[in-house]
Amino acid sequence: MSKTSLIQDYKTACSNCHLRELCLPVGLSPDDLQKLNNIVKTRQPVLKGEKLFTEGDEFNSLFAIHTGFFKTSITATDDGREQVTGFQMTGEIIGLDGIVNDLHTCNAIALEDADVCVLPFENIELLSREFPALQRHMHKIMSREIVRENEVIMLLGTMQAEERLAAFLLNLFQRSHMRGFSKSEIVLRMSRQDIGSYLGITLETVSRTFSKFCDEGIIEIKQRYVRIIKPEALKEIFNPNKSCQ
Amino acid sequence: MSKTSLIQDYKTACSNCHLRELCLPVGLSPDDLQKLNNIVKTRQPVLKGEKLFTEGDEFNSLFAIHTGFFKTSITATDDGREQVTGFQMTGEIIGLDGIVNDLHTCNAIALEDADVCVLPFENIELLSREFPALQRHMHKIMSREIVRENEVIMLLGTMQAEERLAAFLLNLFQRSHMRGFSKSEIVLRMSRQDIGSYLGITLETVSRTFSKFCDEGIIEIKQRYVRIIKPEALKEIFNPNKSCQ
């Protein structure tokens, strides 16, 4: 039985959204916020496993994740090789890749039932011309994505499997903690396959490395549940012995 | 004897720049172009080997490459591992990484004597509010960088050494050709070390793979001079046997 999402559009308000300190409204005055409410047209549900957009889709809007968890990926033109390019959580903006050619160049897939705010890009541009704070914030969001991708490139270009996985865990926990969740416990939303694709290693290596961290008492892991026992040890793996040089 | 760049600022004009179809002025009306001239404050020379900016530098301006060739890189915090994140040629904009935290997060190093147009970011934002075409173009430039980095992530995450090098050559020749240079001949500006860092492989593997392509009659290579003999063969390596699936 395949679930399909209800096309269920309802009014939203940034001004009293619990994510306003993480999402698009950052730094806007109450007045500006009121105007922002008007550009966020609708809230759209996306069920687990569904695609919010796919490579080749026409680009019209950015999306702010209100609830849920997404992965973005691109697929090789020839064979179907998938490369996961990122995992996105609440308050994050997805779809920036679509601006340059008015076409999406990646896939965004919900890893749990989700809700996104639809931000028509025309409206964002219009309002950005009016509000310097929003303009600045949009530029920062795009720049942040560029910097994030630089870090992924660094990870894939220079790091060993253990370093990659340590970096991945630290990043995930940090972002999760910023959203008010536990600093030490998480339930992963993505499969070992997804993690491996993101980190440029196989799912077997992901599994083995998790087990190794577990044997060393750094983490506790049971399937998708992860608890960090020694965060310093993870940081040490990620940033090895700087004291020795 | 270490050469240092002359601080030599001279007036420039986008409106009669030979790069106006590649660079910031794309899509601007003659009127808008006139205004753009006023935000491009100065032209700044950067000698081969010099840094235009470094990780940690304060961010004030974007830079448009007028002449010359750059690499951008980031270095691991602990040891000095360098990861080359891109190679930039004339007409391209660098410094976008600095917007998010008003600090540059990468290094931009000239690989040959260069000249950049300094674009104070405050002015760009001011003018973007006035000219929708410039605003749209800035958004596209940032989005294009996000898409480019996605492709690098794909390359590093899923491709073999031969595929990476084929992709690298095709991309470099294509961009060079767009600037009016030969479709089949190039003199590389970067070392084997730089190429290897960019592609996540060692310089030895770069060298060996070049030699292999040469033995197979796909390219001719003598140190930094490269001629492509069979472009289709390179495309085939980059996009292997789609006909077989």
Added chain:
DNA sequence: ATACTGTATTGATCTATATCAGACATTTGT
């Protein structure tokens, strides 16, 4: 409870690429 399906773990083996090392080529400085 039992079978079924997708996901995760663990082990044995293989391989692409790293590492180490030496020869050669090119550029730079004197």
Added chain:
DNA sequence: ACAAATGTCTGATATAGATCAATACAGTAT
């Protein structure tokens, strides 16, 4: 013109992680 420094090429060997394969586990349906 020569020496030194830097960059490139090629060979021999080592290794991190891939691949292949079998088992175990969790969630859902029968």
